[in-house]
Structures are given as structure tokens and as C-alpha cells.
Amino acid sequence: MTTTRTHRLRRPLLAGTTAVAAMAVTVGFMAATPDQAKAATGPKLSLIAATGSVTLTSWKEEPGVYLDLGTYLTAEGTPLEFKVTRKSYKDPVTITQTVYEGGKAKAKTLPLGTVKDFSGLPGFAEITVTDKTGKKVVSRSESFCPNNASGRVRPDAPSTSKYPESCPTNPFTLGSVWGVEKGWAANTYGGSYTQPVKLAAGTYTAKIGVAKKYRDLLGIADRPATVKLTVQERSWEEGPGVAPARSATAGEHAGHGAAHQAPTGHTGHGAGHAPTPAQAGAPATSGAGPSYNVGHGPLKAAPPAVPWAVKRQQAARADMQAADTAGQTDGSRQAPALTPRSQRPSGTPTVPNVPKPDLRSLPAYGITISDGGQNVPGKDYLAFSANVWNAGPAQLVVDGFRSPGKAKMDAYQYFYDAAGKQVGYTPTGTMEWDPRPGHVHWHFTDFASYRLLKADKKEAVRSGKEAFCLANTDAVDYTVKNANWHPFNTDLSTACGQENSISVREVLDVGSGDTYTQDLPGQSFDITDVPNGTYYIQVLANPAKRLKETNLDNNSALRKVVLGGAPGRRTVTVPAHDLVNAN
Numbered sequence: 001m002t003t004t005r006t007h008r009l010r011r012p013l014l015a016g017t018t019a020v021a022a023m024a025v026t027v028g029f030m031a032a033t034p035d036q037a038k039a040a041t042g043p044k045l046s047l048i049a050a051t052g053s054v055t056l057t058s059w060k061e062e063p064g065v066y067l068d069l070g071t072y073l074t075a076e077g078t079p080l081e082f083k084v085t086r087k088s089y090k091d092p093v094t095i096t097q098t099v100y101e102g103g104k105a106k107a108k109t110l111p112l113g114t115v116k117d118f119s120g121l122p123g124f125a126e127i128t129v130t131d132k133t134g135k136k137v138v139s140r141s142e143s144f145c146p147n148n149a150s151g152r153v154r155p156d157a158p159s160t161s162k163y164p165e166s167c168p169t170n171p172f173t174l175g176s177v178w179g180v181e182k183g184w185a186a187n188t189y190g191g192s193y194t195q196p197v198k199l200a201a202g203t204y205t206a207k208i209g210v211a212k213k214y215r216d217l218l219g220i221a222d223r224p225a226t227v228k229l230t231v232q233e234r235s236w237e238e239g240p241g242v243a244p245a246r247s248a249t250a251g252e253h254a255g256h257g258a259a260h261q262a263p264t265g266h267t268g269h270g271a272g273h274a275p276t277p278a279q280a281g282a283p284a285t286s287g288a289g290p291s292y293n294v295g296h297g298p299l300k301a302a303p304p305a306v307p308w309a310v311k312r313q314q315a316a317r318a319d320m321q322a323a324d325t326a327g328q329t330d331g332s333r334q335a336p337a338l339t340p341r342s343q344r345p346s347g348t349p350t351v352p353n354v355p356k357p358d359l360r361s362l363p364a365y366g367i368t369i370s371d372g373g374q375n376v377p378g379k380d381y382l383a384f385s386a387n388v389w390n391a392g393p394a395q396l397v398v399d400g401f402r403s404p405g406k407a408k409m410d411a412y413q414y415f416y417d418a419a420g421k422q423v424g425y426t427p428t429g430t431m432e433w434d435p436r437p438g439h440v441h442w443h444f445t446d447f448a449s450y451r452l453l454k455a456d457k458k459e460a461v462r463s464g465k466e467a468f469c470l471a472n473t474d475a476v477d478y479t480v481k482n483a484n485w486h487p488f489n490t491d492l493s494t495a496c497g498q499e500n501s502i503s504v505r506e507v508l509d510v511g512s513g514d515t516y517t518q519d520l521p522g523q524s525f526d527i528t529d530v531p532n533g534t535y536y537i538q539v540l541a542n543p544a545k546r547l548k549e550t551n552l553d554n555n556s557a558l559r560k561v562v563l564g565g566a567p568g569r570r571t572v573t574v575p576a577h578d579l580v581n582a583n
Contacts, residue, residue, distance in 0.1 A: 041101075056068065164478060397416070442504045
């Protein structure tokens with residue numbers, strides 16, 4: 001099956017996001033035998049409601065109400081932990097649960113088909129809403145991401161959760177870790193990953209339960225939560241401050257959603273556009289609106305924070321440091337010395353025999369025809385998103401140093417031993433300041449390049465975009481060795497420096513990748529004079545091979561596209577990439 005895009009993109013790709021509807025699947029679960037149940041145990045799980053009543057706002061300019069009902073799944077005894085993986089894009093997504101036998105962790109494989117992707121457990125929460133007369137007005141099921149915004153439910157619970165803070169939505173994700181820490185609770189609301197519902201102003205009763213297949217599989221009691229629901233109608237035009245913005249509380253726990261929201265002055269390619277309905281219409285504490293990572297494309301928002309959640313301190317994360325161990329995937333590996341050095345490295349450059357990063361490219365996605373935002377008649381551009389990620393086992397750490405009066409910085413790659421001690425460095429190109437609106441930061445040159453190849457794999461068009469500020473925008477595979485589940489520099493404001501910076505440090509953590517949207521002229525492919533036919537979008541990491549890696553043979557990824565149409569009305573058809581059918 002192919003996906004065909006024929007419309008003209010009249011504004012940058014940052015202009016909006018697409019909500020992901022929850023998908024329900026039917027799978028057969030086999031009951032465990034008494035011996036199996038005794039041999040390995042999981043956590044005690046409960047569905048709870050934080051409050052007996054909630055008030056939600058129905059914005060007149062919005063399509064409906066987001067059902068942020070304040071229900072949470074709690075874990076006691078042991079954490080609830082899943083590892084979700086696929087061997088390749090030709091293989092289905094599989095899921096295992098971490099259970100415990102004699103205090104030792106063991107993997108319990110869940111039935112094939114339990115999950116279809118990496119966004120969460122489909123059809124987990126079952127919601128019905130009735131009006132004052134008892135008439136059922138809403139009946140739906142929603143996915144549940146265990147990495148949803150979470151917090152402690154008792155004071156003696158672990159002070160921090162080791163699990164990531166969102167579930168990936170990148171169509172080419174390879175591995176994810178989901179979890180609810182013991183003594184913690186995770187919000188069951190899906191945020192912008194769900195669809196709003198139409199509800200008139202008034203009072204209702206909402207009943208939220210866990211689907212039977214998950215109750216049987218995970219041992220959750222059949223005890224639905226009941227919440228009194230009040231819906232109020234408002235309009236964006238009621239005055240300043242009415243159209244809601246994400247609350248600080250939600251942002252603190254939103255991971256690859258709200259935590260990536262660009263600060264003032266870094267609004268990216270979406271600058272100047274009025275708020276979209278998804279931005280302005282979501283409840284203030286819901287996290288339902290999209291957020292933006294400057295120049296790197298739209299990011300779906302994460303669900304809200306638990307009201308009683310303890311604020312996670314960045315300083316506490318910086319103190320966490322663990323030595324490399326075989327198979328380490330507990331997310332404890334942290335970027336060494338995240339602040340850049342103020343002086344150039346001294347001594348002789350060396351490339352020691354220590355673990356190094358492994359840069360890999362994902363196939364292009366988000367592919368569409370654009371006019372480049374220029375509205376030039378007859379001009380056609382092929383726009384796309386591209387991601388280069390680090391499969392580890394070591395982080396990519398690059399520092400830039402500026403000589404007084406120089407326009408560019410000299411860049412150096414650093415190397416660390418298992419204890420996190422710097423043991424070497426090597427020159428690796430330059431960094432350049434990009435003053436253009438939507439950028440205004442330092443770019444590391446020659447990190448990746450993009451080419452449109454003909455059917456015979458010969459180059460047809462090359463993108464002019466090859467310099468980047470590195471940011472950990474996507475959790476591509478958190479099951480690889482030394483994956484960092486809590487990367488620090490998740491947006492450009494944390495790592496890209498100022499115009500007057502003397503030095504800059506850019507880090508690409510193990511397990512994470514950086515998505516950059518190629519939507520502007522000079523970045524996207526100008527296909528105005530390119531004949532119709534079959535082509536390949538090539539994403540190539542480390543094209544000049546200046547960065548030292550464990551493997552240089554896996555840096556290229558190809559995505560097949562078929563161009564058609566007439567000048568000014570070009571079309572692109574994007575065939576499925578093995579089992580991944582996403583444009």
C-alpha cells in the first residue's frame with residue numbers, strides 16, 4: 001500500500017501536527033499456569049482517580065473537548081516495565097514485560113500483536129460518558145503510554161523515576177522502554193495523541209476502566225474510576241490570557257513534548273503564524289497542544305503532570321553517572337561535563353581505543369510537495385524530515401572553540417573511558433553561526449547531508465543543508481547499550497549557544513536522534529525541472545567521515561519516492577518501507 005500526497009504545502013511543516021487516534025486491537029491472551037504465576041511476578045497495578053470531579057473547557061474554535069479526566073495507573077511492589085522492539089523494519093513490533101523471580105529481573109514475552117507501534121498500549125483505557133439523564137454520549141477506548149507524565153503517590157517512593165518521559169511517535173523507531181516506577185502513578189490520558197469529543201456545556205459522569213485483555217494480562221482489578229465532569233464553553237476572543245498556554249507543571253514532565261517547547265525568540269520556522277487550533281484550544285493543564293523544536297520540526301505534546309508530582313531537578317540528573325557495563329540499558333549513562341570547556345584542548349590530539357558513537361540514519365519521512373513557502377508559480381520542492389541517531393555505545397560529544405574575531409569555531413570531538421573521564425580528542429571540522437530567523441545559533445558542519453538519487457542511485461539533486469545544532473529530539477532506540485533515557489539537551493536552547501559565545505558543546509546521546517525538517521528552499525529538493533519517475537531520498541550521516549565512529553558502513557538510509565504530476569502541481573507517492581507504511 002502506498003501513501004500519496006498531492007497537495008501544495010503553503011507554509012512550513014511546523015505549522016501543525018496530526019493527532020494520532022487510539023487504535024484498538026484484539027489479541028488472545030493465554031492464562032499463566034499456577035507454577036508460572038508463582039515463578040515470576042509483576043507489580044501490583046491499580047487504576048485511581050486523582051479527584052472526584054474535573055472541569056474541562058470546550059473552546060468554541062475547537063472541534064471538541066479533550067478528556068483529561070485525571071486518572072492514573074499506580075505500580076506497587078515492583079515497577080511496571082516494558083521493552084518494545086523490532087529486529088528490523090521487516091519485522092513486527094514485539095513487547096516484553098520485566099517481571100521478577102527471586103528478586104531477579106526476567107523478561108516475559110507478551111503475545112504477538114499486543115502492540116502495533118511504539119506509542120503505547122492500544123485500547124487500554126475504556127471511557128464512557130453519560131449525561132444528567134443517564135444517556136451514554138461518549139464511548140471510546142484510548143491508548144496508554146506508561147511513560148506519560150507521572151509522579152509519586154507516597155512519600156517513601158523513589159524520589160525520581162528512571163523511565164523515559166514519553167513514548168516515541170517517529171515511524172522509524174527501533175526500540176523503546178516504557179515504565180511506571182514503583183510507588184509512582186502515570187497519567188492514563190493520551191494528550192494530543194487522542195481525538196477530542198463533542199460535548200455541550202453541562203454536567204456529566206465519566207467512567208474510566210481498563211480493558212479486560214490488559215486486566216487479565218497484567219493482573220489489574222476490575223475497578224473502574226468514576227469522575228464527575230463539568231464542561232464549560234469559552235472563546236479565544238474573551239481577552240488576553242484566555243487562549244491557554246502549557247502550564248509550567250506540564251512542561252516539567254512532558255519529555256519529548258512540552259519540554260521541547262521553544263523559548264521566546266526561538267520560535268523556529270513557525271514564527272509569525274497565529275496559534276493553530278491545536279495550540280490554542282487545549283486545556284491549560286492538558287499538554288494537548290503541539291510544541292516546536294527550532295528548525296527540527298513539530299513535536300507532539302506529552303500528557304499533563306500528576307498534580308502531586310515532585311519536580312525533577314536537572315542538577316540531580318547531572319550527578320548521575322554510571323560506568324559502562326555489559327548490556328547496560330537502564331538510562332543512567334549521562335553526558336559527561338555537559339557545559340562546554342572554556343579553553344581549547346591542550347596536548348597532542350589522540351583517538352584512543354575507547355567506546356565511540358555509532359551514527360545511523362533513519363529513512364526519510366514526512367514527505368510532501370511544497371512551494372518552499374515562497375508562493376513562486378511553477379516552483380516545486382520535495383520536502384521531508386530526516387533523522388540521524390546515535391546507536392552508541394558512547395555519546396557524540398563535540399566542542400566548538402572560537403578564536404577572537406573569527407566568524408567560525410574550530411570543532412573537536414571528545415572521547416571518554418568507561419568511568420566518564422576524558423581520555424582524548426581530535427579536530428573534526430568547524431561550527432558556524434547562523435543568523436537567519438528561526439536559527440540564530442551555532443551549527444556543527446558536515447553532520448549529515450541529503451541527496452535525491454535517481455532510480456540507478458546516481459545523484460539528481462543535493463540539499464544545501466549540511467550544518468546543524470545537535471539536539472536529542474527523538475528516542476529512536478532506548479534498548480541499546482548505554483542508552484540515556486533522560487537526555488539533557490532536548491532542544492536547541494540547551495546546546496546551541498549565543499552569537500557572542502566563546503565555546504559551545506553539542507551532545508548526541510546514545511539511543512537518541514535529531515530530526516530536522518527539510519522544508520525551506522536550499523534544504524528541500526528543488527524538483528521543478530526533475531522528470532517524473534522513481535527516486536530515492538538518501539539521508540547520509542557523517543558524510544565527510546570527520547567524526548570517529550564504531551562503524552562507518554551504516555550511515556546511509558534510502559527512502560523510495562515516485563514523482564508525478566505537472567509543473568506547479570507535482571505529486572509524490574511514498575511506498576511503504578517494508579512494514580512501515582508512513583509517508
